[in-house]
Structures are given as structure tokens and as C-alpha cells.
Amino acid sequence: MRIGLLGTGPWAEIAHGPALAAHPDVEFTGIWGRRPEAAAALAATLGTRAYADVDELIGDVDAVAIALPPDVQAPLAARAAAAGRHLLLDKPVATTVTDARLVADAAEAAGVASVVFFTLRFDATSSAWIDEQAARDGWFTARAEWLGSVFTSGDSPFADSPWRREKGALWDVGPHALSVLLPVLGDVTALTAVQGPGDTVHLVLRHDSGASSTAALSLTAPPAAAGMTVELRGTTGVASLPDRADGPVPAFGNAIDALLTAVRTGVPHPCDARFAARVTELLVSADPV
Structure with missing residues (x-):
């Protein structure tokens, strides 16, 4: 091609x-x-x-x-x-x-x-984990955190991106969180957003499976506080997104x-x-x- x-x-x-x-x-x-x-x-x-x-x-x-x-x-x-x-x-x-x-x-x-x-949907380890969790029933709730320091670390190649500065974490890392939560918990039927410090935003979501989830998104987190987490809880216990295998x-x-x-x-x-x-x-x- x-x-x-x-x-x-x-x-x-x-x-x-x-x-x-x-x-x-x-x-x-x-x-x-x-x-x-x-x-x-x-x-x-x-x-x-x-x-x-x-x-x-x-x-x-x-x-x-x-x-x-x-x-x-x-x-x-x-x-x-x-x-x-x-x-x-x-x-x-x-x-x-x-x-x-x-x-x-x-x-x-x-x-x-x-x-x-x-x-994450194309990283080998992450995508396999997402498919595995999507095949399970009984999820009760989920927590996703995408806390980046793009605008606070001083060394990100994306720090000078005009659209990221204008639109913030909701639009840059929000799609990542939704791309994991939706295939596992189902489409969103209700969504509430609350602004945090800097460009930080907190989402509370209700899914058509009956489960609920939260997402914390930021590009302005202190470097020492940066990190990414997805945790699911349900009838089968607790599942956490593994570290990415691929670049x-x-x-x-x-x-x-x-x-x-x-x-x-x-x-x-x-x-x-x-x-x-x-x-x-x-x-x-x-x-x-």
C-alpha cells in the first residue's frame, strides 16, 4: 500500500x-x-x-x-x-x-x-489487557488517571504545541482514557466534568453497562506527581492496566x-x-x- x-x-x-x-x-x-x-x-x-x-x-x-x-x-x-x-x-x-x-x-x-x-489500543500488551477485560462481565466501577507534566517538566517535545496549550489535557489525554473505558464498560450515558488546577479536569461517567467510572486528566501535574493508571473493580476482583510493552x-x-x-x-x-x-x-x- x-x-x-x-x-x-x-x-x-x-x-x-x-x-x-x-x-x-x-x-x-x-x-x-x-x-x-x-x-x-x-x-x-x-x-x-x-x-x-x-x-x-x-x-x-x-x-x-x-x-x-x-x-x-x-x-x-x-x-x-x-x-x-x-x-x-x-x-x-x-x-x-x-x-x-x-x-x-x-x-x-x-x-x-x-x-x-x-x-494504548495498538500497544500489544495494553490492547490484549483491554480485550481481556472487555470479555468479562460484572465490572462495578473504574478509575483512570492520566497525569502528565508536559507543561511543567520543561523537556517535553509537545510543550510548544499550540493546540495542546489551547485545548489542554481533556483533549490530549482524555481520548486515551475514553479509548480504554468505553470498550470495557460500554458507551457513556451521563458525564459530569469538574475543573481542577491548571488544565486538570475530573470526569465522572455512567456507562450503559450500569458501571460508573472516573478519570483525572492533566498536562500540568508536578513532574513528581505524573503517572498513568487504570484500575477496574468488579465481581472478579481488581484489574490494573499493565505497563506498556511497546514504544x-x-x-x-x-x-x-x-x-x-x-x-x-x-x-x-x-x-x-x-x-x-x-x-x-x-x-x-x-x-x-
Whole structure:
């Protein structure tokens, strides 16, 4: 499959680009970015071509991988889908319900496959644990904590991200928490959000299984307090999310595999654009802005 990359930021450098370059079943056709000099530099590093025109790249590929801010990603994803290109997107797929549904509707109308890179759903250890817990009944409650220090540690490559500074932890790490809680406990039927210090937000959720959950999300936690936890409690006892086994490149490689499988079989992946649109709907309902 010929895949082009849209985006040249830290996540494109750390995850998308290296995984595309290393994947044996992918022809990494080229890179387009909003900064041509950055596209040229990243393309040279990864041994592919830099494109000056995004539509030219879309025209030369079978699928696009997008590592761009969500408000930029959504219209480009819909455009690529309308051109018949499969989609390998990042979370959040969009920050408005309209844009998120635009992407999902465009993919379905064109009959193209879509996979959205919710990282834990493609890490081998984490995804196996999520599937195992989803197969069990009797969950009573869950607690998820994504407490990052992106804006307090002084060394994060994402600290200068304008969209993260504007939208905060709810939109950056909130999708991760929901991507774990929803497949295990079911869709959300009620949601309450309370603002904490900095960009911290606390969510209380009711699920259609009858279970409840909480999520604490932050990018402004003190470095000594940072960490990630998911704990489930139910009739079978207590289950805790294990540490991730893979880094971002192997996980994104698994996302590429998932897209290839969805294209080959015609069976939608659980983390497709429609699921991502539901995540956006929930985040919008929790956003105090």
C-alpha cells in the first residue's frame, strides 16, 4: 500500500514517519507539511520525497497518515476520503462534533477504511489487557488517571504545541482514557466534568453497562506527581492496566497493520473514524469552554 504522511511535527518525527519507513508492507510515498522546509528535512531523514502540494500527494497514494492538529486534520481527512484514500488518523480526530462527523461520514460515503491511533489500543500488551477485560462481565466501577507534566517538566517535545496549550489535557489525554473505558464498560450515558488546577479536569461517567467510572486528566501535574493508571473493580476482583510493552513506533506499526486488515477484509476496525467521532462528542460535552 502506498501511504503518504501529512505533518512534520514531533509526533510525525517520533511515531508516524519512522513506523511508515520501517513497515515491510508499505511504500512510504512522501511527506507534506505546512512548513516546506520541515517536510524536506523529515523526508531526507526518512528516505522519502517531500511534496509541496498536499493534493499532489493525495493523488499519488492509496492512504494518508495524518499527524497534524485536529482542526487541520479533520478537513484534510475528509478531503482525502472523498478522493478514495484510506485514513490513518490521530486522536482527537477533531475538536468539534461537526468536523468529527464530517470525517466519519466522508469515509463511509467513499467506502474507505479508517483507523485512528489511540495509542494504548495498538500497544500489544495494553490492547490484549483491554480485550481481556472487555470479555468479562460484572465490572462495578473504574478509575483512570492520566497525569502528565508536559507543561511543567520543561523537556517535553509537545510543550510548544499550540493546540495542546489551547485545548489542554481533556483533549490530549482524555481520548486515551475514553479509548480504554468505553470498550470495557460500554458507551457513556451521563458525564459530569469538574475543573481542577491548571488544565486538570475530573470526569465522572455512567456507562450503559450500569458501571460508573472516573478519570483525572492533566498536562500540568508536578513532574513528581505524573503517572498513568487504570484500575477496574468488579465481581472478579481488581484489574490494573499493565505497563506498556511497546514504544510509539511498534504501536503505530500495529495501527498500519490494522488499516491493511480493514482494507483487505472490509471489516471496520473498532478504532475507526466513527468511534473517534463518538469520543469527540463526549469531550465536547465535558469541555467547559
